[in-house]
Amino acid sequence: MALSLVAGYSYSLLGKGFSISNSLHNNNSHHARDATYIKRAAEIADSSSGFTSPHPNFGCVLVTPSGKVAGEGYLYAQGTRPAEVQAVEAAGPWSKGATAYLNMEPGDCHGDHTAASALVQAKVTRVVVGMRHPLKHLQGNAIRALRSEGLQVDVLGEDLQSKIIEEARKSCLVVNTPLIYRATSQVPFSFLKYAITADGKIAASSGHAAWITSKESRARVFELRGRSDAVIVGGNTVRRDNPRLTARHGGAHMPLRVVMTKSLDLPDEANLWDVSDVPTMVVTQRGARKSFQKILASKGVEVVEFDILNPRDVMEYFHDRGYLSIMWECGGRLAASAISDGVIHKVYAFLAPKIIGGTNAQSPVGELGMVEMTQAFDLLDVCYEQIGPDMLMSGSLQPIPDPTPIIPSENETLAIDPTVNPYEPSIIFFYKTWDPYGAFSNFSAHSIKMPEENGGNVTWSSVEHYYQASKFMGVSDSGAKDCIGKIKSAKSPEEAAKVGRSMQRLHPNLVRADWEDVKIDVMYSGLRCKFSSYPYLKSMLLATSGSVLVEASPHDLFWGGGREGEGLNYLGRLLMRLRSEFLGESSTSSESTCLAL
Numbered sequence: 272m273a274l275s276l277v278a279g280y281s282y283s284l285l286g287k288g289f290s291i292s293n294s295l296h297n298n299n300s301h302h303a304r305d306a307t308y309i310k311r312a313a314e315i316a317d318s319s320s321g322f323t324s325p326h327p328n329f330g331c332v333l334v335t336p337s338g339k340v341a342g343e344g345y346l347y348a349q350g351t352r353p354a355e356v357q358a359v360e361a362a363g364p365w366s367k368g369a370t371a372y373l374n375m376e377p378g379d380c381h382g383d384h385t386a387a388s389a390l391v392q393a394k395v396t397r398v399v400v401g402m403r404h405p406l407k408h409l410q411g412n413a414i415r416a417l418r419s420e421g422l423q424v425d426v427l428g429e430d431l432q433s434k435i436i437e438e439a440r441k442s443c444l445v446v447n448t449p450l451i452y453r454a455t456s457q458v459p460f461s462f463l464k465y466a467i468t469a470d471g472k473i474a475a476s477s478g479h480a481a482w483i484t485s486k487e488s489r490a491r492v493f494e495l496r497g498r499s500d501a502v503i504v505g506g507n508t509v510r511r512d513n514p515r516l517t518a519r520h521g522g523a524h525m526p527l528r529v530v531m532t533k534s535l536d537l538p539d540e541a542n543l544w545d546v547s548d549v550p551t552m553v554v555t556q557r558g559a560r561k562s563f564q565k566i567l568a569s570k571g572v573e574v575v576e577f578d579i580l581n582p583r584d585v586m587e588y589f590h591d592r593g594y595l596s597i598m599w600e601c602g603g604r605l606a607a608s609a610i611s612d613g614v615i616h617k618v619y620a621f622l623a624p625k626i627i628g629g630t631n632a633q634s635p636v637g638e639l640g641m642v643e644m645t646q647a648f649d650l651l652d653v654c655y656e657q658i659g660p661d662m663l664m665s666g667s668l669q670p671i672p673d674p675t676p677i678i679p680s681e682n683e684t685l686a687i688d689p690t691v692n693p694y695e696p697s698i699i700f701f702y703k704t705w706d707p708y709g710a711f712s713n714f715s716a717h718s719i720k721m722p723e724e725n726g727g728n729v730t731w732s733s734v735e736h737y738y739q740a741s742k743f744m745g746v747s748d749s750g751a752k753d754c755i756g757k758i759k760s761a762k763s764p765e766e767a768a769k770v771g772r773s774m775q776r777l778h779p780n781l782v783r784a785d786w787e788d789v790k791i792d793v794m795y796s797g798l799r800c801k802f803s804s805y806p807y808l809k810s811m812l813l814a815t816s817g818s819v820l821v822e823a824s825p826h827d828l829f830w831g832g833g834r835e836g837e838g839l840n841y842l843g844r845l846l847m848r849l850r851s852e853f854l855g856e857s858s859t860s861s862e863s864t865c866l867a868l
């Protein structure tokens with residue numbers, strides 16, 4: 272309305288109305304085109320969700336000046352080839368002069384500018400960015416780098432503004448909602464899923480609930496599980512349903528299965544205690560049934576104790592473990608507690624056309640203490656979808672936080688971390704690759720070239736790939752060679768770790784006999800190679816001089832520092848040893864076991 276008034280005014284008074292309304296029309300059609308391709312970038316960015324974890328979602332669409340899509344790409348997993356590199360390769364010579372549509376600014380960090388460089392080298396002239404990177408230490412870096420190379424960069428909501436652009440921007444926020452939550456709050460993104468009858472029950476009065484919804488709906492539930500880092504139920508659901516909580520729709524990422532129980536009064540035998548394919552964690556109250564904790568530990572189930580067990584503390588702990596997305600599949604009592612604690616952000620309600628009745632039959636959310644309808648939570652951005660005979664209603668309990676800037680100043684982004692004073696001993700924590708010192712993690716995407724026993728050499732995609740494969744090196748068994756091959760071809764460091772750990776657990780006979788004696792040296796040689804091969808990593812390590820380095824893994828008590836500093840922090844120690852070696856302060860032999868890349 273406002274736009275057409277301005278156009279009309281211009282036409283009659285200035286005699287330039289034709290060109291102005293034309294330019295408005297052009298603007299609208301440009302915006303429509305930009306919005307279409309940004310939405311497409313967001314759509315393909317989502318392609319790997321459910322297949323990898325963690326999963327920040329990046330997509331890139333290259334469009335020629337004549338409006339043809341010349342190439343597309345999406346990031347499969349952290350540490351794999353950036354979407355931009357794939358799109359440029361697919362487009363070949365058509366990249367020149369093209370516009371690149373990115374759902375999110377690439378996370379170019381720690382001196383690694385692969386994604387932005389691919390666009391520059393391919394002579395892309397314009398880049399449209401759906402949203403800035405939500406993590407503050409990465410925000411603006413790639414946009415600034417692209418602009419400094421002379422590319423026109425238009426950011427939705429900043430350089431481009433209209434209703435249609437806002438809709439497209441929303442699709443970018445949606446596709447990376449978990450990452451945005453990570454950037455803006457101390458808890459991961461959580462959604463509550465439940466199945467109800469048409470009269471609002473999640474089970475019969477007896478507690479029986481298998482099944483309320485159809486096969487089709489349950490298949491969708493498997494997909495939702497695959498998109499999550501962890502699935503949570505309460506103790507009662509384990510006692511009542513003996514669930515498996517796996518993503519059984521094929522090829523999916525399997526989330527960690529979590530039981531929240533205060534009493535720890537759980538059965539000795541349960542599907543969740545079979546951890547051969549999928550891990551299980553039990554979170555409980557400190558001191559609860561110590562003898563049963565031992566039984567669980569002997570089965571390979573991780574038990575984590577909390578002083579006072581509540582959803583918020585568990586979610587803060589999961590945030591520290593680096594999880595992005597959590598699915599709550601619990602009954603009404605735990606659901607009410609999680610909602611009251613403010614940790615549930617979205618709801619997926621599967622409604623089946625059945626009536627079970629029963630005054631004692633549970634509903635999906637227990638007591639919230641509300642007494643009037645005016646107090647009810649309104650769901651936002653509600654969607655309805657028919658799935659087989661059922662209906663899926665989804666909606667948000669809280670709006671997606673908007674991470675848009677606060678654009679950091681030049682100095683702010685150039686400094687690695689202004690809070691660190693090199694003259695005073697301080698602690699620098701690192702853990703997930705996306706954190707400010709994330710490049711210190713073994714999961715960072717830095718390949719290393721290491722010598723082999725036979726005189727050749729092998730390039731490993733990350734230190735994690737090399738470390739995991741080393742477990743099986745020198746073992747004269749074809750099974751061990753298979754393990755090495757599988758780890759080498761793992762698409763991401765996370766996958767390499769998963770394969771290496773499960774092979775070690777399932778086939779201990781294939782692990783080299785001296786592994787426990789040599790693993791620290793193996794790790795050190797991998798680290799030395801990594802930090803010697805990338806000068807910016809070496810500088811970054813040297814810049815931490817005077818600070819204590821701690822891998823902030825809350826669960827790895829050997830390589831990491833643990834939840835409360837109880838871990839041995841061997842990774843941090845080795846990095847400090849390496850730093851000393853680089854500084855020439857150490858008498859450690861500097862015999863090189865690393866080859867130039």
Ligand SMILES: NC(=O)C1=CN([C@@H]2O[C@H](COP(=O)(O)OP(=O)(O)OC[C@H]3O[C@@H](n4cnc5c(N)ncnc54)[C@H](OP(=O)(O)O)[C@@H]3O)[C@@H](O)[C@H]2O)C=CC1
Nearest residue numbers: 465466478505506507508532533534601602603604605608
């Ligand atoms: N239709 C559906 O979608 C679903 C149906 N169900 C059905 O729901 C019923 C179970 O419901 P419900 O007992 O509510 O579910 P849950 O078992 O999922 O949750 C309650 C249990 O969670 C544990 N818990 C830990 N911390 C808390 C906390 N802070 N607040 C509340 N509970 C906590 C307790 O375990 P403990 O007692 O061990 O200490 C408690 O008994 C079953 O009949 C099951 O079949 C369950 C899931 C989904």
Ligand SMILES: Nc1c(N[C@@H]2O[C@H](COP(=O)(O)O)[C@@H](O)[C@H]2O)[nH]c(=O)[nH]c1=O
Nearest residue numbers: 466480482483484512514515516517600
């Ligand atoms: N009854 C019910 C659900 N219940 C949920 O599914 C769990 C069982 O999962 P699994 O053992 O992996 O098949 C159960 O404990 C509860 O959390 N889910 C649904 O989609 N529809 C249903 O009708």
